[in-house]
Amino acid sequence: IDNAEIKEIVPILDVKGMKAIAATFCPTDGHADPFKTTFAYAIAAKKEGAKIITHTPVVKVLKENNVVKGVETNKGKIKAPVVVNAAGVWSKKIAETVGIKLPNQPYRKEIMVTERIKPLFEAMVISFKDGIYFSQQKEGQILGGIPNPHEKKGYLTDPTFSFIQHMSKTLLRYAPTLGYLRVIRHWTGFYDVSPDARPIIGEDIKIKGFIHCHGFSGHGFMLSPMVTKLLTEYITDGKTSFFLEQLNLERFKEKTIQKEISVVG
Ligand SMILES: Cc1cc2nc3c(=O)[nH]c(=O)nc-3n(C[C@H](O)[C@H](O)[C@H](O)COP(=O)(O)OP(=O)(O)OC[C@H]3O[C@@H](n4cnc5c(N)ncnc54)[C@H](O)[C@@H]3O)c2cc1C
Incomplete structure (x- = not known):
């Protein structure tokens, strides 16, 4: 899709700021809450014995x-x-x-969530160039992450301030109107990376x-x-x-x- 269509699907995006020349969009893609999904599977598995x-x-x-x-x-x-x-x-x-x-090899990955706001967009935005991804949850929070280009392998679990800086700067380049939002939580997980x-x-x-x-x-x-x-x-x-x-x-x-x-x- 071209830049005009990007704006139609996710109106808060600044196509110039994100330096987009085009994008792909699949209307049947979706996103789900991994915690709720895990517990749903557990309940279903228990029902099956x-x-x-x-x-x-x-x-x-x-x-x-x-x-x-x-x-x-x-x-x-x-x-x-x-x-x-x-x-x-x-x-x-x-x-x-x-x-x-x-x-x-284990690699620490960080992610953050903001306070809730009114529904602004439905698609999950992902950039293979900047590595940023973010979506708006059903309850209104913006949830997203970005890789730390200097991350070293290892079982590290502490959240870093540099992630918040890098994520905020990049997110505002993509969606400047989110600038007034407060981050309410930031945590880490792992990517289990194969060769x-x-x-x-x-x-x-x-x-x-x-x-x-x-x-x-x-x-x-x-x-x-x-x-x-x-x-x-x-x-x-x-x-x-x-x-x-x-x-x-x-x-x-x-x-x-x-x-x-x-x-x-
Ligand atoms: C910030 C972040 C964002 C992500 N976003 C996406 C995304 O958008 N889409 C996507 O597809 N994937 C995403 N992932 C990746 C996805 O979360 C992982 O690929 C997935 O969770 C891997 O599942 P798993 O079952 O292999 O491992 P895990 O989810 O890590 O589960 C392993 C389980 O094993 C348990 N365990 C460990 N040691 C033992 C032991 N000795 N005995 C018994 N149990 C043990 C742990 O407690 C844990 O519950 C993301 C990951 C992170 C960190």
Whole structure:
């Protein structure tokens, strides 16, 4: 779409300030609250008979002769023929307990939310050039983030003042009318970044029953329904798929890595 259409869809955008020459817009795209979605899945899973045990970290995966036998937690052992390692940036530590070295690296990512204002726009705005993304929530808050170009890998969790400065400056270049808004909260999370910024999913080739499901590199929320479907089909029926074959851990043994470029934040 051209600059006039950008203004029609998100009227608060300053197309000159953001240095836009064009944009893409998909009316069927959407955004959802990750916290509410997670709890909704948990409630639905419980209805189907799943047992969810919280505050019980896995300390070790148990195996015998390269076959998974279960997990050891801080409250005891749980027997299982299949263990899915979906511990985000901590998957690396879980994999180490069975001698697997994952290539993923944790990167701190910061995000902020403003006070509520009247509805101004519906689309989520993303720039691949500046890395900024922001949207307006149903309740009226503006929620968004931007990468710190100097961020180093590691398990860092402190929010930084430089993020607020960088985010505010860039956001005002995109939407100057938001200048009077107050930031009410700012926090950090992680991107679990794989070498090609694509997830690592599927059964380990050496350890039967040990399933990789990590390395989502900043886009795991939107991929999660399909990844879960594919892994469920594999675990319950042994059904494999093009995606599972493409996204296995073994791909990093090849010399050339095709990196995903559509990553923001
Ligand atoms: C600021 C920010 C913005 C983002 N925006 C988007 C977006 O717009 N769209 C999108 O698709 N994605 C987005 N993401 C990425 C998305 O949040 C992740 O890709 C996704 O959460 C990864 O899911 P996961 O289940 O692999 O890991 P996580 O969500 O990190 O979950 C891992 C879980 O494992 C648990 N755990 C850790 N260690 C253990 C252990 N030893 N035993 C038991 N449990 C353990 C943790 O407590 C945690 O609950 C964003 C991320 C951040 C930080």
